[in-house]
Amino acid sequence: MTPKQREKIEADYTFNRIVELDLDPVRGNFDAAHLKEINRRIFQDLPGAGCDDVRPGEFRPPVPKGNDWMKQRGLASVDGAFFVAYSRMDKVALARLDKVLEDAKPIELRKLKTAEFTGRIAKIYVELDYIHPFDDGNSRTLRIFTRQLAKESGYELDWERFNRSDTGRDLLCIARDHCVNELAKPHIQHENTMRNILHTRDRVEGNLALPDLLRDAVRPSRAVAFEQMTEREAVKEHPELQEAYKTLHSAAACFESKMPGKPEAQDAGIDSVMNHIQNRLNAGETTDFSRCCAWEKQERQT
Structure with a gap:
């Protein structure tokens, strides 16, 4: 051979x-x-x-x-x-x-x-x-x-x-x-x-x-789930994501009330909140998503 x-x-x-x-x-x-x-x-x-010289599962000799x-x-x-x-x-x-x-x-x-x-x-x-x-x-x-x-x-x-x-x-x-x-x-x-x-x-x-x-190359599994799964699938696999989605829904309601009839501005605001949540999840955080600088900045601009 x-x-x-x-x-x-x-x-x-x-x-x-x-x-x-x-x-x-x-x-x-x-x-x-x-x-x-x-x-x-x-x-x-x-x-x-x-x-034949391969020894699967055996440590090499000293x-x-x-x-x-x-x-x-x-x-x-x-x-x-x-x-x-x-x-x-x-x-x-x-x-x-x-x-x-x-x-x-x-x-x-x-x-x-x-x-x-x-x-x-x-x-x-x-x-x-x-x-x-x-x-x-x-x-x-x-x-x-x-x-x-x-x-x-x-x-x-x-x-x-x-x-x-x-x-x-x-x-x-x-x-x-x-x-x-x-x-x-x-x-x-x-x-x-x-x-x-x-x-x-x-x-x-x-x-x-x-x-x-x-x-x-390293990310928390729940951060990957938040990015790639539907909300239902992600929360089922990682219940600790409920607070992240609660923050996201609150932000969506806030932008809708403050920017009625401006869907593009609402989407931009929601994207900024999602990025903030994603960054915190990537860092290993699971709480306090509501303190969102990007969200507050968007509100001030509005």
């Missing part, structure tokens, strides 16, 4: 399993066993398809003492080689994995506003990516894991937005690898590894780190 044939077989089989995971997620506690099961389900078909585990990466939109170093997957790394996963608790993450949640989910991802527990498929496994964690925490994490262009994919790789290399630096064993990592850091300096890059 040529590398190209192997790549096609892997892409075909794993694509179907990833779709299945979107429809039927792993039922777990967001612990190491949960991670393993996601990886197992993604790659379960490969050993029977001729890729790197021998004194050695580093480093990968070279090529980017589509930037010339040259880039390097990223990962953990040795030894006992220290396994203990770190368990420690990181202690923060992967939907019941706690649900309490966070959007900005804080984005920082927390990015930190979890970067830590897990540095540990890099599997021989292959870590990125696919971690995207599914963090997307499911976000969903159960009341958020939507749109990794797909970065797959729409080569530039988007490269920006994600740069942001992720930069954060991972910063975690890896204190544990690097060889000068050559350190030289490659520092050279990579110098080349990507000025790019966004992962928490900053994810700011536009």
